[in-house]
Amino acid sequence: xxxxxxxxxxxxxxxxxxxxxxxxxxxxxxxxxxAKILSLSDCNNGPELPIMQIAEAAGxxxxxxxxxxxxxxxxxFQIALNxxxxxxxxxxxxxxxxxxxxxxxxxxxxxxxGRKKWSLRMISAECIKRGYSDCIVSTTVMDILKxxxxxx
Numbered sequence: 001x002x003x004x005x006x007x008x009x010x011x012x013x014x015x016x017x018x019x020x021x022x023x024x025x026x027x028x029x030x031x032x033x034x035a036k037i038l039s040l041s042d043c044n045n046g047p048e049l050p051i052m053q054i055a056e057a058a059g060x061x062x063x064x065x066x067x068x069x070x071x072x073x074x075x076x077f078q079i080a081l082n083x084x085x086x087x088x089x090x091x092x093x094x095x096x097x098x099x100x101x102x103x104x105x106x107x108x109x110x111x112x113x114g115r116k117k118w119s120l121r122m123i124s125a126e127c128i129k130r131g132y133s134d135c136i137v138s139t140t141v142m143d144i145l146k147x148x149x150x151x152x
Contacts, residue, residue, distance in 0.1 A: 006073050007048070008041040014077045015042065021081075033060060034081050037068045094143040102132040103144060107152065117152055120145075 010018065021027050021035040036058040040049055051069075055062045072080035106126050111118045120138035127136045145152070 006069075007043045008038065008069060008072060009044055010038060010042045010077070014038075015044070017077075017081070018042075031081060033058060033064075034068050037065050038072060038077075038080065041065070041069055041072075094140060094147060096144075099127070099133060099136070100144055100148060102127060102130070103141060104150070106130075107150070120152075 018035045018039045021032060022039065025032065027035075037054060037060070039045065040054040040057055049057070051062055051065050055065045058065065068080055103123060106123055107118055111122065115122070120141045123141045124136045124138045127133050127141075144150075
């Protein structure tokens with residue numbers, strides 16, 4: 001369903017800002033994506049495009065287009081365009097030397113439950129259990145091991 005709840009009509013100043021971002025291509029990739037969505041959604045730019053067509057042209061999902069359009073309508077141009085800080089999420093760095101040492105310690109120990117070797121999930125669970133990290137997942141462990149040429 002491509003029905004729209006409201007029209008996006010950028011002002012001249014907003015359109016100039018979006019055009020500048022798209023032409024210079026020096027902003028954060030999320031800002032550029034949001035600018036593309038706003039530009040394609042602008043009803044002053046020509047015929048109004050369906051949401052799926054906007055998503056395909058911007059190289060994103062229908063949900064992202066809907067989200068950016070809703071933010072523009074409810075909170076304004078600046079908030080819709082600029083990337084806000086994500087709250088409550090801290091990423092485990094894959095190049096953290098302390099975490100690498102902890103993972104090496106875990107791998108050097110005997111695996112639990114009579115297993116022959118450690119799995120990535122077991123390593124990440126053990127890191128969390130020991131308090132080395134509160135957010136590590138198996139793919140992060142895999143990235144750390146790959147970057148440091150460590151085989152399980």
